[in-house]
Amino acid sequence: MTKELKNIFTFYFIIQSLSLVNMLSSGHLNGDFFIYDINKFWLIFSFIVSFFPYLLLLGFLSLRKKQFNYVSIAEFKYFDKLVIGLLLINIFLSLTFKVGLYAQNQIYEVPFYIKPFIVLVNKLDMYIFSGLLLISEGFSRFKKLIVIFLLIALSISRASIFVFLFLFLIFIASGNIKFRLKQLALIFIILALTFQYLPKLFEYREELRKGDSAKSVEIFESKELNDFIKSKVIGRISSLSSVAFFYQNNHEIERTQYQVGALEYMIECFRPFYGGIYRENKIGYTYYFTNFYDDKAGVDYGIMYGLPSVLLVSYFKGIHIFFLNLSFIFFLIYCIVILSSFLFGKIYRELSFVLLFYPMMSGVPSEFGQILLYLIFISFLKILYISYSKSIFLINSNN
Structure with a gap:
């Protein structure tokens, strides 16, 4: 086990522990569930089970072992120029046509002659490419x-x-980041200095998503600042509040689990593969949990609910569905790691942990x-690139 893998898990432990302490001290949940009181038994139970997926992945x-059989795509010629170029293109498309804007029901509208190009660009995820470049030597x-600056600009757009x-x-x-004392002190100082700007960042995000002026967030008093941190920060980077909410409402979950189809978790997982072509009118896990929390939500947005909540619903649907979904999740993780x-190449373990970090926290199959x-898609392009390079080499050798 590398130190980097341990440190990623340590970070998860820290944010879950902070969330636990925050809720125990306040007496209510945080994040989207801020208005609900805690049930201490289910909160502690949720805290424990929330670690199982990450421990298994770790x-x-x-x-x-480290993978030396494959060459990392970061070693391909002009990889850095490709990443920077794609970031600039994506920023332009986001600002001009609102391509990739989150929490939108309407599909972006672009001239038909550039639609195929945008579809291709959207399959080249900039988090993956940027993360690989930043980790690679x-x-x-x-x-x-430059990549960090452009990636932040793209995300905010x-x-x-x-x-972040x-x-x-x-x-x-x-x-x-190795979680040494000096680093922790520096991180704490940076967070303390930047907390005052976080409300405006969330306000800007909501304004973009809603398409109109979001409600201003004015925070001056310490209590208001504390409430904001609980509601928007800790609850956004920790799944504990979500899992605790659904577990302490497990009787209602058991009563309403029929609303989700037996194979719906697997179907929802593959929606990114065909969602732009065909959309079925099935409720799915994401909108089941979202509408359980907010019965007026419809399909306008989705909430984080965590893998333990998925397994809770699966258990109530039957032990065979529980093991089916559990096996499917293992299969997904295995495929992504492979x-x-x-x-x-040799840094695949660390990068795959980063890529899986948030989906495992949110539990969202899509x-x-x-x-x-x-x-x-990127693997397909790599195979094409290698095949093309070999063909050029053979032609040059014959000449």
Whole structure:
């Protein structure tokens, strides 16, 4: 087990523990569930079970060796220029046509003659490419700073602030953050200085997503600041509040589990593969949990609910559905790790842990499916590139 893998898990332990302490001290849940009181038994139980998926992933990655059989795509010629170029293209498309904007019901509208190009670009996920470049050796600090700046600009232009969590995980995976005392003190100071700007960041995100002026967030008093941190920060980077909410409402979950189809978790996982062509009118796990929390939500948005909540519903649907979904989740993780080894070479374990970190926390099957689709598409391009390079080499050799 590498130190980087341990440190990623340590970070997860820290945020879950902070969330637990926060809820125990306040007496109510945090994040989207801020208005609900805690049930201490189910909160502690949820805290314990929330570690199982990450412990299993950590164990699986630790048993696998470094992959020296495959060349990382980061070693291909002009990889850094490709990443920077794609980031600039994506930023332009986001600002001009709102391509990739999160939490939108309407599909972006673009001229038909550039639609195929945009579909192709969207399959080249910039988090994967940027994360790989930032972890890999052989690229200058200047180029890495450019990639960080452009990735933040792209994420904010798409009404998402997930990029900050992603970059923090990437810094851990690359060995830049080791959770030593001096680093922890520095991180604490930086967070203390930037907390006052977080409300405006969330306000900007909501304004982009809603398409109108979001309600201003004015925070001056310490209590208001504390409430904001609980509601928007801790609850956004920890799944504990979500899992605890559904577990302490397990009787209602048992009563309403029939609303989700037996194979719906698997179907929802593959929606990124065909969602742009065909959309069925099935409720799915994401909107079941979202509408359980907010009966007026419809399909306008989705909430984080965590893998333990998925297994809770699966258990109530039958022990065979429980093991079916559990096996399917293992299969997804296995496929993503194997594809990562083919694409990322010796750093695949650390990068695959980063890529799986948020989907495992959210529990949303389409997020697993989206990563799987991206990796399959990039693997296909790598095979084409290698085949083309070999063909050129043979032609030059014959000449």
